Amino acid sequence: MSAAEHQEKLTLAAVAREAGVSAPTVSKVINGRDDVSADTRAKVMTVLARTGYKSPLQQRKNLSGRQAVEIVFDSLNSAYAVEVLNGVLEYAAESDIEVLLNVTGKQGASTLTAEQRAQRIIDEGRCGMIVVTSAFGAAQLDAFHRRGIPVVVIDPLNPPPGDVVSVGTTNWAGGKDATSHLLGLGHRRIAYIGGPDAAECNQARLHGYLAALRAEGVPVQDQYIISGHFRSEHGANGMKALLQLEQRPTAIFAASDSIALGVLAEARRQKIRVPEDMSLVGFDGTYQAEESVPALTSVTQPLQEMGRAALRFILRQMRGEVLDSRRVELVTRLVVRESTAPPRDYQRE
Numbered sequence: 001m002s003a004a005e006h007q008e009k010l011t012l013a014a015v016a017r018e019a020g021v022s023a024p025t026v027s028k029v030i031n032g033r034d035d036v037s038a039d040t041r042a043k044v045m046t047v048l049a050r051t052g053y054k055s056p057l058q059q060r061k062n063l064s065g066r067q068a069v070e071i072v073f074d075s076l077n078s079a080y081a082v083e084v085l086n087g088v089l090e091y092a093a094e095s096d097i098e099v100l101l102n103v104t105g106k107q108g109a110s111t112l113t114a115e116q117r118a119q120r121i122i123d124e125g126r127c128g129m130i131v132v133t134s135a136f137g138a139a140q141l142d143a144f145h146r147r148g149i150p151v152v153v154i155d156p157l158n159p160p161p162g163d164v165v166s167v168g169t170t171n172w173a174g175g176k177d178a179t180s181h182l183l184g185l186g187h188r189r190i191a192y193i194g195g196p197d198a199a200e201c202n203q204a205r206l207h208g209y210l211a212a213l214r215a216e217g218v219p220v221q222d223q224y225i226i227s228g229h230f231r232s233e234h235g236a237n238g239m240k241a242l243l244q245l246e247q248r249p250t251a252i253f254a255a256s257d258s259i260a261l262g263v264l265a266e267a268r269r270q271k272i273r274v275p276e277d278m279s280l281v282g283f284d285g286t287y288q289a290e291e292s293v294p295a296l297t298s299v300t301q302p303l304q305e306m307g308r309a310a311l312r313f314i315l316r317q318m319r320g321e322v323l324d325s326r327r328v329e330l331v332t333r334l335v336v337r338e339s340t341a342p343p344r345d346y347q348r349e
Helices: 003-009 012-019 023-030 038-051 056-063 079-095 114-123 138-146 171-184 200-215 232-243 257-269 287-291 303-318
Strands: 068-073 098-103 126-132 151-154 165-169 190-193 251-254 279-284 297-300 327-330 333-335
Touching (some): 012 038, 023 038, 079 126, 079 257, 114 126, 138 151, 151 303, 171 251, 171 279, 171 297, 171 333, 190 200, 232 251, 251 257, 303 327
Parallel strands (some): 068 098, 151 165, 165 327
């Protein structure tokens, strides 16, 4: 195909002819208007993906520099977020992609509507978005989808629509492994301090914990299950609540390393020795787990690989590739360190 023919193929009118619709209809699809039928939108989107059409504004943006992807965090105050970001940045450097960081928690509530936010991504020439542990609603994701903006979510707090790519880990298996490790040491009074009730990853870790207890015939005690958020202060508050119980747990499974570090800090304040008085397992396997005192037994997630996988799926969608799966789960691994031991009164048979 000659350069002139290629340029003609990429015009809006050419896209309209190939899709069998009018040029204004193509314009509506590109701009995410909702007054287009689902069948027509799908037909136009297929042609747009096949031809690689970009609006004149997007073409000017891309000519002025590298392709850019935005990554959105609710906060960056955890080792989890930093390690995911490092994975994205490493793969971006290899792929010559620019990464723009957006921390929503620092900015407060956005004044933009879902439609305005999606349109801003296009107007600023960004090719896709990675959303990490943020509660992006269906309206926001739908606005992106209608504009053909590739989106990948990592450990979403809300279940994403079926057509949105998500990256996570084997959270259920990790939760079961953490609890089975404590059961194997002889613990029977095991508490779970988790994240938000609605968070998919938290639900999976909790269900893994429950499955391990039931497999060993250990009764589930509701007072040992505490939900909240993936932050150290929640771990400290959860520890305080557990210490008020008449029958304290002998071990705690914390649903994140941040929660576990909060438990450790409160244990020191309360003169509770870990693991002599109480064992503790975290989840994430961050560098903080290795450096804590005592070093934290933790279910390790391949956090950097999660970031790399998310950007890899963004780039595949940008190239118009058909994805084999919309859900990617990477394998977790329990790493035993110094924070777990048999309970004090445990006698092996």
